[in-house]
Amino acid sequence: MSGAVYRVRLHGRGGQGIKTAGRVLGTALFLEGFEVQDAPRYGAERRGAPIFAFVRAARGPILERGAIQRPDLVLVADDTVVVVPAAGVLAGVTSRTVMVLCSEQPEDVWRARLAPKGPLHVLPLPLEDRGATSLRHVGMACAGAAARLLGVVSLASLRKAIETELAGVGRAAIDSSLAAAERSFVALSEHAGAAAPGEPIAASGYERPVFVELLCEPVLEATAMVHGARTSELVKTGLWRTVRPEVHAELCHKCHWICASSCPDGAISASESGVARVDYDHCKGCGVCVVACPHHAIAAVPERSTEVPK
Amino acid sequence: MKDTRFAHLKDIPSAHLLGAGTAMCAGCGGLLAVREIHEVLGDRTVFVNAAGCMTLLSTYPFTPFSGSFLYTAMASAPAGAQGVRDALDVLARKGRLAPEDDLSVVVLTGDGSASGMGLSATSAAIDRGLDFLYVCYDNEGYGNTGQQASATTPLGARTATTERGSVASKKDLFGIWAANRPAYVATAIGSEPVDLARKVEKASKIRGPKLLLVLAPCPTGWGFESDQLVEIGRLAVKTGAWPLKEVEGGKIVHTKVPPKRAPVEEYLRAQGRFAHLFEPSRDEATLASIQQSVDAYWRTVTVG
Ligand SMILES: Cc1ncc(C[n+]2csc(CCOP(=O)(O)OP(=O)(O)O)c2C)c(N)n1
Ligand code: SF4
Numbered sequence: 001m002s003g004a005v006y007r008v009r010l011h012g013r014g015g016q017g018i019k020t021a022g023r024v025l026g027t028a029l030f031l032e033g034f035e036v037q038d039a040p041r042y043g044a045e046r047r048g049a050p051i052f053a054f055v056r057a058a059r060g061p062i063l064e065r066g067a068i069q070r071p072d073l074v075l076v077a078d079d080t081v082v083v084v085p086a087a088g089v090l091a092g093v094t095s096r097t098v099m100v101l102c103s104e105q106p107e108d109v110w111r112a113r114l115a116p117k118g119p120l121h122v123l124p125l126p127l128e129d130r131g132a133t134s135l136r137h138v139g140m141a142c143a144g145a146a147a148r149l150l151g152v153v154s155l156a157s158l159r160k161a162i163e164t165e166l167a168g169v170g171r172a173a174i175d176s177s178l179a180a181a182e183r184s185f186v187a188l189s190e191h192a193g194a195a196a197p198g199e200p201i202a203a204s205g206y207e208r209p210v211f212v213e214l215l216c217e218p219v220l221e222a223t224a225m226v227h228g229a230r231t232s233e234l235v236k237t238g239l240w241r242t243v244r245p246e247v248h249a250e251l252c253h254k255c256h257w258i259c260a261s262s263c264p265d266g267a268i269s270a271s272e273s274g275v276a277r278v279d280y281d282h283c284k285g286c287g288v289c290v291v292a293c294p295h296h297a298i299a300a301v302p303e304r305s306t307e308v309p310k
Numbered sequence: 311m312k313d314t315r316f317a318h319l320k321d322i323p324s325a326h327l328l329g330a331g332t333a334m335c336a337g338c339g340g341l342l343a344v345r346e347i348h349e350v351l352g353d354r355t356v357f358v359n360a361a362g363c364m365t366l367l368s369t370y371p372f373t374p375f376s377g378s379f380l381y382t383a384m385a386s387a388p389a390g391a392q393g394v395r396d397a398l399d400v401l402a403r404k405g406r407l408a409p410e411d412d413l414s415v416v417v418l419t420g421d422g423s424a425s426g427m428g429l430s431a432t433s434a435a436i437d438r439g440l441d442f443l444y445v446c447y448d449n450e451g452y453g454n455t456g457q458q459a460s461a462t463t464p465l466g467a468r469t470a471t472t473e474r475g476s477v478a479s480k481k482d483l484f485g486i487w488a489a490n491r492p493a494y495v496a497t498a499i500g501s502e503p504v505d506l507a508r509k510v511e512k513a514s515k516i517r518g519p520k521l522l523l524v525l526a527p528c529p530t531g532w533g534f535e536s537d538q539l540v541e542i543g544r545l546a547v548k549t550g551a552w553p554l555k556e557v558e559g560g561k562i563v564h565t566k567v568p569p570k571r572a573p574v575e576e577y578l579r580a581q582g583r584f585a586h587l588f589e590p591s592r593d594e595a596t597l598a599s600i601q602q603s604v605d606a607y608w609r610t611v612t613v614g
């Protein structure tokens with residue numbers, strides 16, 4: 001299988017350890033003697049926004065660069081990113097791509113939703129993250145699953161990679177990460193090696209970039225200028241949310257300036273009755289208002305467990 | 311404080327001049343401060359930005375601002391502000407800009423830029439008496455590029471480039487600015503909105519260089535859960551780690567003195583970037599040295 005390249009993509013949100021998971025998997029493969037590339041990829045958006053990391057590994061030099069277009073293995077740490085088009089979870093997925101989702105929904109639900117042509121596995125949420133407001137161990141669970149599905153990483157190398165990459169975050173965090181990774185490593189043992197490496201992509205197979213001829217324009221036309229105010233509101237950052245603040249009208253004392261003035265995104269205003277109202281199109285789910293409300297009238301509800309209120 | 315519109319939180323306008331939908335992290339303390347500042351300044355404002363996290367507020371074709379926004383190179387925001395101010399003045403002189411249509415020019419910069427490569431342009435703008443408000447949101451590191459240490463990273467803080475904790479102390483940007491004798495200098499924080507609003511209000515009534523240093527708790531770079539944003543800010547003030555002050559008539563005035571300062575440990579413990587000071591064993595020497603520098607600061611403060 002000389003020249004074959006493993007291509008793994010890990011999806012999730014900023015803050016869920018996706019970048020670290022990529023590094024852990026990369027280091028584990030390196031310890032097994034592979035040549036490795038691992039890199040996170042995110043846009044202008046931050047914590048809470050969809051991101052992905054990718055890992056390539058081969059027994060010889062890797063000549064490919066850039067994001068992975070044709071993955072052998074795709075792992076989704078946070079199932080809420082699947083519906084975000086910009087996250088590109090399904091990009092380049094074929095019948096030979098193995099998919100893994102960390103989800104509370106069972107496998108048949110995901111099969112029905114995604115109709116994958118290839119194998120699909122669902123991992124339960126890591127014990128460490130159940131009931132927690134933010135998912136901190138899903139990335140590590142995916143790293144463990146990836147290591148097992150590739151079938152070329154030993155548990156010892158996985159453990160060593162976690163110790164190396166997490167050094168400095170404190171013993172407790174390392175231990176819980178080890179536990180989360182190991183559990184999924186073990187859970188997928190009967191599928192060890194299911195994700196096979198793909199053939200190297202020859203330079204001749206690359207698609208040529210399309211060049212667009214641009215005329216020199218007067219600077220005022222050629223400069224990127226926005227003439228409208230607050231056009232950012234067209235961007236629905238509500239899709240970042242994993243936890244939703246819910247205002248309980250019966251507890252709300254109508255002192256909306258308290259919660260509203262603490263919201264970094266300006267996503268809280270007063271309704272006609274004076275009760276605080278959350279703009280779910282834009283609320284990123286930071287939870288600052290939940291803590292700020294002196295009357296505990298705002299509850300933090302995991303996004304996945306409920307329907308979006310009208 | 312007399313002559314202020316802001317006696318209570320309720321008095322702060324909530325016109326939502328800064329739109330939602332920006333790329334800042336959930337729970338960003340810098341964004342909270344910028345929102346409050348825009349609200350007080352109004353929409354006749356030009357924000358001139360140095361490269362940093364807040365650059366991503368305006369990514370074509372999206373902008374959250376009701377006023378204008380101009381992106382400049384990292385070291386050059388005060389020079390950009392000078393250009394904008396000059397252009398407005400020329401238009402006014404030619405009778406092409408009515409006084410009521412004038413705009414106020416505001417620099418929006420991070421601490422890395424403000425305390426490093428942007429410092430000389432800032433000093434020069436103060437020397438020239440430029441009429442502008444300079445806002446530095448201080449997240450104590452190069453946030454946009456992954457929180458490397460900046461000159462304003464505090465002692466002991468772990469960053470991407472100080473994995474065992476910074477051995478350098480935080481640069482005193484307030485002191486440096488004040489020594490340049492601009493028209494107005496103040497510190498603030500988003501979790502004290504009334505104090506911040508009064509300072510912005512006061513600055514907007516003064517001609518000349520006005521500088522505002524706003525502590526910007528950063529969940530991503532500092533390692534705390536996003537919902538703790540306001541709590542971290544309160545601890546910064548309550549422990550005396552972040553003094554709220556302004557320079558009035560050449561004299562430093564503290565606008566909110568913690569009645570009984572809580573141990574600075576309470577503030578440090580709440581943040582992942584200081585976790586190594588507590589685990590696996592307490593780094594007594596560093597903890598004591600941080601507390602001592604806070605105590606030493608407050609010993610110099612004469613209240614009243
Ligand atoms: C001359 C120059 N050097 C480096 C960079 C890369 N860069 C972009 S943002 C940034 C960090 C700026 O830090 P700070 O001023 O503290 O703002 P923050 O990112 O924390 O908001 C750096 C180093 C740049 N844009 N220009
Ligand atoms: S890295 Fe910090 S300062 Fe930058 S957007 Fe995120 S929270 Fe704000």
Ligand SMILES: [Mg+2]
Pocket residue numbers: 362420421422447448449450451452453454460
């Ligand atoms: Mg900074």
